[in-house]
Amino acid sequence: MKIRTSGLPKNLDRRIGLKIKYTKNIPIILPHLKKLSDKLDYFEFGLRETEDYRDYKKLIKDSDLFVTLHGPLYEENVNLIVPQKNKVNLRNLKFCQEAADYFNAKYIVLHPGDRETPEASLENLYYLLDKVKDKRFILENTPIKIKNRPYERLGVYIKDFLGFKEKGIDMCFDFGHARVETEIERKKYYAYTSNFIKKVNPQYFHLSGNDGTYDYHWIIRDKRSLIDYSKILPFLPKNALLTLEIDFFDKSDGFDKEKVLKDIDYLRKLIN
Numbered sequence: 001m002k003i004r005t006s007g008l009p010k011n012l013d014r015r016i017g018l019k020i021k022y023t024k025n026i027p028i029i030l031p032h033l034k035k036l037s038d039k040l041d042y043f044e045f046g047l048r049e050t051e052d053y054r055d056y057k058k059l060i061k062d063s064d065l066f067v068t069l070h071g072p073l074y075e076e077n078v079n080l081i082v083p084q085k086n087k088v089n090l091r092n093l094k095f096c097q098e099a100a101d102y103f104n105a106k107y108i109v110l111h112p113g114d115r116e117t118p119e120a121s122l123e124n125l126y127y128l129l130d131k132v133k134d135k136r137f138i139l140e141n142t143p144i145k146i147k148n149r150p151y152e153r154l155g156v157y158i159k160d161f162l163g164f165k166e167k168g169i170d171m172c173f174d175f176g177h178a179r180v181e182t183e184i185e186r187k188k189y190y191a192y193t194s195n196f197i198k199k200v201n202p203q204y205f206h207l208s209g210n211d212g213t214y215d216y217h218w219i220i221r222d223k224r225s226l227i228d229y230s231k232i233l234p235f236l237p238k239n240a241l242l243t244l245e246i247d248f249f250d251k252s253d254g255f256d257k258e259k260v261l262k263d264i265d266y267l268r269k270l271i272n
């Protein structure tokens, strides 16, 4: 299946994308781009404000894939629920908008945020998104806590995302984050995810493997992973955009082409 579009697909097929850190990962992917673009429908680029997203435009145009974006995270001092960071927050949202215009990206994935200060709240997130008024921004579910961060997180539960929806904000459902969340709060994974998806009805997804202890971003076929995607596919919408958010490095930090292509093939078989 070959897709040629600079925007969202018009029909109701499920699509497969690969998330890469834009400037950091493109050089190692470059030699494999032809092979990848035969198999993929889109890239999700992780953006950093300190990097120039114009660097590889021609390359992406030639590849025929469409583009979605992932906004900068706490490493860049972004935290959308913390009012003390609103100057940086707003600057980054605008940066994302410019990049989305540039790539004609229809989605920009954001993390709601960590409760770093007592003032942190979803109200602050609403305030910011209301200021930019841009439907391309979608919010990703997170586990209540993640190993290497000391803070609780907001934007975890079905009720949070129903609240976002009421305000016209769609979501990116992350299966790896949900696996960690169900481990922490002792919920049944497949019941939890199917219920979440049924109620909130996302179209955009992140797929990776983990064992519930940490968001490892293993490939989805990883034997250690406790997420069986063949059980998940039945409750995905027909027009789902499925981004593989997987570790694609080999042992010497090169691009492990076989590993990635096999994961894409596996997912393609599941969705067809």
Ligand SMILES: [Zn+2]
Binding pocket: 140, 174, 206, 245
């Ligand atoms: Zn994710």
